[in-house]
Amino acid sequence: MSMRMSLIEVQVQVEADFAKALADLTSSLEHTPTAVQGSNDAVNDLPDMALVCSSSGVSKQRNALKLTGPFRSARLIYRAAEPEELEDQKFFTKVQQEPLSYQNANVRLSKPQSSKSGKDYLKFVAEEALIGVIICLPASEEGASHTPIGIIHLDKLAPHITHHRFAEIGLELVTAYQGQGYGSEAIRWVLQFAFLTAGLHRVEIRAVGYNPGAVRLYERLGFKREGLIRERLWFGGKWWDEVQLGMLENDWRALQEQETK
Numbered sequence: 154m155s156m157r158m159s160l161i162e163v164q165v166q167v168e169a170d171f172a173k174a175l176a177d178l179t180s181s182l183e184h185t186p187t188a189v190q191g192s193n194d195a196v197n198d199l200p201d202m203a204l205v206c207s208s209s210g211v212s213k214q215r216n217a218l219k220l221t222g223p224f225r226s227a228r229l230i231y232r233a234a235e236p237e238e239l240e241d242q243k244f245f246t247k248v249q250q251e252p253l254s255y256q257n258a259n260v261r262l263s264k265p266q267s268s269k270s271g272k273d274y275l276k277f278v279a280e281e282a283l284i285g286v287i288i289c290l291p292a293s294e295e296g297a298s299h300t301p302i303g304i305i306h307l308d309k310l311a312p313h314i315t316h317h318r319f320a321e322i323g324l325e326l327v328t329a330y331q332g333q334g335y336g337s338e339a340i341r342w343v344l345q346f347a348f349l350t351a352g353l354h355r356v357e358i359r360a361v362g363y364n365p366g367a368v369r370l371y372e373r374l375g376f377k378r379e380g381l382i383r384e385r386l387w388f389g390g391k392w393w394d395e396v397q398l399g400m401l402e403n404d405w406r407a408l409q410e411q412e413t414k
């Protein structure tokens with residue numbers, strides 16, 4: 154038997170194993186509820202398995218599907234932002250018009266924001282970000298709309314620097330939904346997207362010095378404090394530092410391993 158023949162045989166075997174594992178997974182997914190209405194544990198309802206291809210063939214690996222699942226996390230759904238939809242234009246304007254959130258999320262001049270500013274932000278998130286989604290609470294009954302509670306996006310590198318494979322997170326939650334763990338959940342979700350789907354190597358996030366709670370939160374989620382730009386920001390009549398934080402793909406993978414232990 155030639156080496157060429159045995160390689161083909163190996164390939165056929167791997168493909169057969171893969172097809173079988175895929176069929177098993179598809180069959181278990183068919184028995185998984187697709188609607189997440191009213192469920193706080195939507196992701197936990199999913200089968201705890203995913204296909205993993207390696208040089209030794211195809212296997213199922215526990216927990217991996219949680220990291221590669223659909224556009225939702227335990228309590229939240231992430232949907233595309235629609236620049237032409239009036240509902241989304243109003244939502245983005247509402248978010249921009251919450252002064253405290255705007256000041257915390259933005260280093261732009263703090264002033265009343267127009268509906269045009271909301272539309273511009275929507276257009277940026279929908280069309281120019283690497284990913285930009287509306288964070289929603291699932292509808293409580295079938296046919297009802299999900300409730301938008303925030304926005305999260307990863308910016309996109311200019312074409313001449315995409316090889317560096319980093320991106321920065323931007324996010325805001327509507328004030329009424331802050332402080333309930335939704336921000337943490339959405340950040341975890343976008344990190345998973347960044348490293349497993351978009352193939353990024355590094356994710357960055359910045360916080361203004363007058364928002365120490367955000368810095369604490371990001372460090373708790375595993376971001377490392379990497380830089381402090383002294384007195385970069387003028388706000389409320391005084392100078393504030395800007396804090397830069399980052400997470401590498403390997404940091405993230407180590408956290409996943411710790412969490413699944």
Ligand SMILES: CC(C)(COP(=O)(O)OP(=O)(O)OC[C@H]1O[C@@H](n2cnc3c(N)ncnc32)[C@H](O)[C@@H]1OP(=O)(O)O)[C@@H](O)C(=O)NCCC(=O)NCCS
Binds near residue numbers: 324369
């Ligand atoms: C910052 C933000 C995304 C955090 O999401 P969240 O769902 O409110 O936060 P969680 O409930 O997951 O975590 C709570 C932690 O976030 C911190 N935090 C930061 N800003 C907060 C805010 N405006 N309201 C409540 N908690 C806030 C809290 O201090 C808390 O940490 P602590 O327990 O150590 O004090 C959200 O509060 C928000 O959108 N704020 C306004 C805009 C903003 O600051 N964007 C971030 C730009 S870097």
